[in-house]
Amino acid sequence: MGEPRKQRANGIESRRRILDAAVEIAGERGYEGTSIAAVSARCGLPASSIYWHFKDKDDLIAAVIERSFDAWLSAMDLPGEHSGTPRERVEQMAASVAKSLVDAPDFLRLGLMLALERRPEEPRGRTVFLQVRQVARRRVAEITAALLPDLDDASIDLLATYAVAAADGLFIAHQTDHDAIDLIGLFELHARLLFDAALRLTDPERPHP
Amino acid sequence: MGEPRKQRANGIESRRRILDAAVEIAGERGYEGTSIAAVSARCGLPASSIYWHFKDKDDLIAAVIERSFDAWLSAMDLPGEHSGTPRERVEQMAASVAKSLVDAPDFLRLGLMLALERRPEEPRGRTVFLQVRQVARRRVAEITAALLPDLDDASIDLLATYAVAAADGLFIAHQTDHDAIDLIGLFELHARLLFDAALRLTDPERPHP
Amino acid sequence: MGEPRKQRANGIESRRRILDAAVEIAGERGYEGTSIAAVSARCGLPASSIYWHFKDKDDLIAAVIERSFDAWLSAMDLPGEHSGTPRERVEQMAASVAKSLVDAPDFLRLGLMLALERRPEEPRGRTVFLQVRQVARRRVAEITAALLPDLDDASIDLLATYAVAAADGLFIAHQTDHDAIDLIGLFELHARLLFDAALRLTDPERPHP
C-alpha cells in the first residue's frame, strides 16, 4: 500500500512537477535561496532526477523564468476588442495588468530579484528575464504609439519606460505590504497619470491641468 | 614606524571595514549570497573577527542596511530653504532624490532585494528596511500635505505611496540598464506627473489637461 | 538516403564506438577518472546503452585493456624472418617495440595506471593487464633463450624482467615529456645494454668492456 515505488517514467510530467516546485521556492527566496534539495523535497523527486531534466541550477531557474513569463502572459487577458476612447482603453489595460500581477506574481517577483542582483557570473535566468521584459516594454511602446499617433518616438520611449518601471514599483509595494496597498487603485492612478502625461507631450502648450 | 594608528585594537575602524565589505557584497548578491567568508576575504579580517563585532549574519546585514540608509540620507541634500512655487519645489525634491540614488544606490538596491524575499524567518535587515522606508513614505506624505493643503488624507496617502513606489521602479530600471536609462529625466517626468495628479485630486472638476 | 548502414541495431558498431571512447578517456584519466557519463558523452550513446554491451564499469575497462593489447600487438610488426646476427636481431626487436609504443600507447598507459593502483577490490582490468604482460615477459624470455642458448634460466629471467621493466620506464618518460625524450634512441641504448649484459652473463670471466 501507500505509493507504488516505481511509476512508469514520464518525463514531461516530472519536468512540470520540478518547475512547479521551483517557481514557488524561487519566488520566495530568490536565486541563492533556492536550493536543489528544497526543490527536490517539494516536488518529491530526488535531487539527481532534477539534474536529468535540467543541466544545472542555472538552467532550472532560467526555465522557471521562461515558463512563468508565459503563464503570466496568458493569465493577462488583454481585451480583445479595442473599444472605447483611448483613455478608456489605457485604463482597461492597466486594470488587466494589475489583475495579472495579483494573480500570477511569480514571474515578476523572481525576475526582479534576479534583476537586482549583480553577481560576477550573471545567472542565465537574469538574462532571460531582462530579454522578455524588453519585449514587453516594446509592446507597450507600440500600443502607446497606436493609441496616440501624434507622439514622437522619444516621447513614446520615455512613456513606455516610465510605465513599465513604475508598474514594477507598484508591484513591489503590493508584494511588500499586501494589506495596506490597493494595487488596483494604484494602477488606475497610474493609467490616468500616464494618459495625462501623454496628452501633454503631444501638445506641450497645453496648460497644466 | 610605518602607520602610527590602527596597529592594535581599533574596534571602530575594524567595524567600519567589515561594514564596507558587507555593503558591497550584499549589494551584489543579496542576503543568501552574502557569505561571511566572502566578507572576511574582502575586508581582510578573519571570519571570527566579524563575529566579535556582530552577533550573527542577520545582525551584520541589519547593520549594513542601517548604515547605508544613513549614508543615503546624508548624501541627499534636500534643499534647506523652501523657495519657489510648489511645482518647482516638487521638481527640486525629485531631482535631489534621483541624484542620491545614482550616487549611493546601496541602500535601495539591497533593501529592495530583501523586500522581495519571503523566507519563513524574516531577516531582521528586511524589517529594518521596511521600517525606515515607512518613515520615508510618511515624510513624503507630510511634505505633500504642506505643499498642497487642500488635499484630503486619503489622496495624500495614495500620492505618497505612488510616488515612492514608482521611484523604486525607476531606480530598478536604472540599475538594470545603466546606459539606456536616464534616471534624472525620468524623475523629472515623475515629478511632473505627480504634481498634475495632485492638482486634479485637489479639484476633481478640473478638466483633463 | 544518407548513410545506409548502422541505422538501427548494429551492436558491433556500437560496441566499437563505446570502446573507442573508453580507451581515450581511460588513457587520460585512469580507472576512477573514467566515468560512464564521460564515455557516453564522447561516444554519443546513452549511458544505459553502455550497460547493454558491458556488465559494469569494471567489465568495460577490462575490455578496453584486452582490445588495446590486441591493437598494440598487431601494430608491432615483429620481423618475421629472423635475419642477421643475434645483436642485430635484438636491436630490430627493440626498434619495433619502441615504434609500437609511440604509435599505440593506450595499452601501456592505461595498463600501468591500473598496475600502480592498489585498491581493496582489484579491478578486473588490472588483472587482465598483469596477465597479458606476464605472457609478454615470457615471450621475451623465450626469444632471449633462443638467441643466447648458453644462458642459464635464472639469468634469462633476470634479463627478461629487466628488459620489460626498463621498457616501461622509458615509455613513461616519453609519455611524460614527449618533446625532450627520444624514445627510439633510448630503446637503441636499451638493446645494446641488454645484449652486453647477456654476453657477460654467459661468460662471467669476460673482461669489462
Added chain:
Amino acid sequence: MGEPRKQRANGIESRRRILDAAVEIAGERGYEGTSIAAVSARCGLPASSIYWHFKDKDDLIAAVIERSFDAWLSAMDLPGEHSGTPRERVEQMAASVAKSLVDAPDFLRLGLMLALERRPEEPRGRTVFLQVRQVARRRVAEITAALLPDLDDASIDLLATYAVAAADGLFIAHQTDHDAIDLIGLFELHARLLFDAALRLTDPERPHP
C-alpha cells in the same frame, strides 16, 4: 570518558595528520581515487577541517607529493664519503636508491600515477612531481659527469635519462609483484649495465664485452 571532545587547537599537528592520511590513500588509489571523505575518515578530522589547511584537493595532493619527496630524499642515505672505484660508487648509489624505494615508496608510486595521467586541467601535484624529478635527473647527470669526466654532455644526458627511467620501471615491477621481483638484484644489474654503457660511450672503439 573516551576522547575529550575538544582538544586545544594545534594546526601543525593536524596538518601532519591530514598529510599522513592522504599519502596512504593517494598512494593506494591515485588522484581521483583519493576522496576527501576517505582522508577525513582516516585522519579523524572532519572534511571541513581539511579545507582549513588546504585550499582544495589539488592543493592537498600537491602538498603530499612535496612532503613525500622530502621524506624519500632523507630516507635515501647517499654514502657521504666517496670511497672506492667509480664502478663501486655507482653500485653503492644504486643500492641506496633501491633501498629507499623499498622503504618509502609513496613518493614514486603516487608521482608516477600522476605522471601517467593526462587530464585537461593538469593537477598541480603532477607539475610538482615532474619538477622535483627533473631536479633528481639533473643530480644524476652531475654525479655521472663527476665520475666519468671524459663523457660528452649528450652522452651524460642520455645515460641519466635512461638511468632514471629504467629505475622507474624496476620500481613499478616491484610494486606490481612484490614477491617475484628482487628489486635489489635488479638495481645491481642496472648499475652494472649503466657503468658498462658509460665506458663504451667514453671510448666507442672499445670492443664489445
Added chain:
DNA sequence: AATGAATGAGGATTCATTCAT
C-alpha cells in the same frame, strides 16, 4: 538492440558559527 528516466550514494566544497587562546 537500445534508451529515457530515475535513483541512492557519494563527490568536492562552502556554510554559519563556536571556542580556546
Added chain:
DNA sequence: AATGAATGAATCCTCATTCAT
C-alpha cells in the same frame, strides 16, 4: 579586541547502476 582552528550541516552536482519500455 582579535584570531587560528575546528566543525556539523548544507551546498551543488556526479556517480554507477537499474528498470520499464
